Amino acid sequence: MLDYKKIFKRRRTRSKILRLLSFVPDKTMLKIQYKLKLGRKLHLSDPKRYTEKLQWYKLYYRNPLMKKCVNKYTVREYVKSKGLENILIPLIAHYKWADDVNWNELPDSFVIKTQHGGGGLNVIIVTDKSKQPKESVISKLRYTVDRLSKTSGGREWAYGEMETGIVVEQLLINQENPKAGINDYKIFCYNGKAKYIIVDVDRYIGHKRNFYDRNWNNLHITSDCPAAETDVPMPEKLEEMLKVAEKLSEDFPYVRVDLYCVDGKVYFGELTFYPWSGYVQFMPDEWDFKFGEDFELRRYK
Structure with a gap:
């Protein structure tokens, strides 16, 4: 696996290189990026891994609602259309x-x-x-x-x-530790069903990330971000957050719904269709397959 970030340390430099390569067909570029970033061949004809299915998603799934939902301004209209205006920041x-x-x-x-x-x-x-x-x-x-x-x-x-x-x-402020930032709850949703929750903590003073199932059992997974040394307490509004995530995700085969819970109130963060752009290494590696199991693509092929 090539650590390209050590070669091109500045994010602006990497962005410029990608723009210069915009003439390369999408399918070809995704295969190259997948190999460079994850060190393995990308299988698009019959993807099994979560990271492979995200690449397929980029290439072939076209739902006009997605464009509205990735826009940080127009997504507010989408949230309102679901009767959830109360969770908007x-x-x-x-x-x-x-x-x-x-x-x-x-x-x-x-x-x-x-x-x-x-x-x-x-x-x-x-x-x-x-x-x-x-x-x-x-x-x-x-x-x-x-x-x-x-x-x-x-x-x-x-x-x-x-x-x-x-x-x-x-x-939004973390009143207990303002410098740490608020916890960010990222919920994997498949066809309107919330299944996994990733929680990012201490974003600004030693970023950590834990993975949980919907019953808040720690899955003991690491990724590009180290796991927290101790379990993150279950948010008091977990059930409400799961219901919100399922409402916001019901129009798509897969989307990650990002939420916050501050002072007992749930807030909307964003909808993410291509988390980490599909270039993340889970450890143990078996979770790349498990996260992909419910990611149903056959009906869209």
Whole structure:
């Protein structure tokens, strides 16, 4: 397995290389990336692994709703259409371009992000805007908006040809340990059935990740992120979170529903159709097959 991140250490450099290779057909590029990142051949004709099925999903599954749901702004309409407006994080502002951001009208703390997603590079947490230079924030947003192209680096169909935009939302705080950030509950859902929960903890002071089944039994899996040394307490609103996840996932064969639970209230995070872009090594490796068992693709072939 080639550790390409050691060769190309800067994420911006890796993004530029992927854009330069946009002429390579999607199927060919996915096979190359899968081999480079996971060290094995990608089987698309009869995929068994979860990571293989995600590559198939990118290439062949086309549901127009996906484009609405990966957009950080329009997904709010989708959540409302499911009768779940109460779980939306309060919206502070929405802008078209980074330079449209009205810094003076924003509160002291907030989360600001590009609406086309793209991971941590596209999300900025502002805990005290008087201590965070406006230009550094705008410059980062400007870069992430400007680099938006018709081709996703991971060849993720749902993210192609998206409108630009900036979303500003209320900052949710971990009152017990503000520096650690809030727990992020990522729920694997298959055809509207929630089956597994991945919880990310201490995102900003030593990121850890645990895997659980829907009954909160620790599955003792590690991935690209180390597991927490101790069990993460079951969230008090777990049953509500599972019901919410199943409601939001019922239109798709597979989607990861990301939720938060803060001060006894459930909040919506995002819908992710291609977690980790399908390039993650689970240990034990058997879980790559187990996570793929309920990922039904035959009816869509």
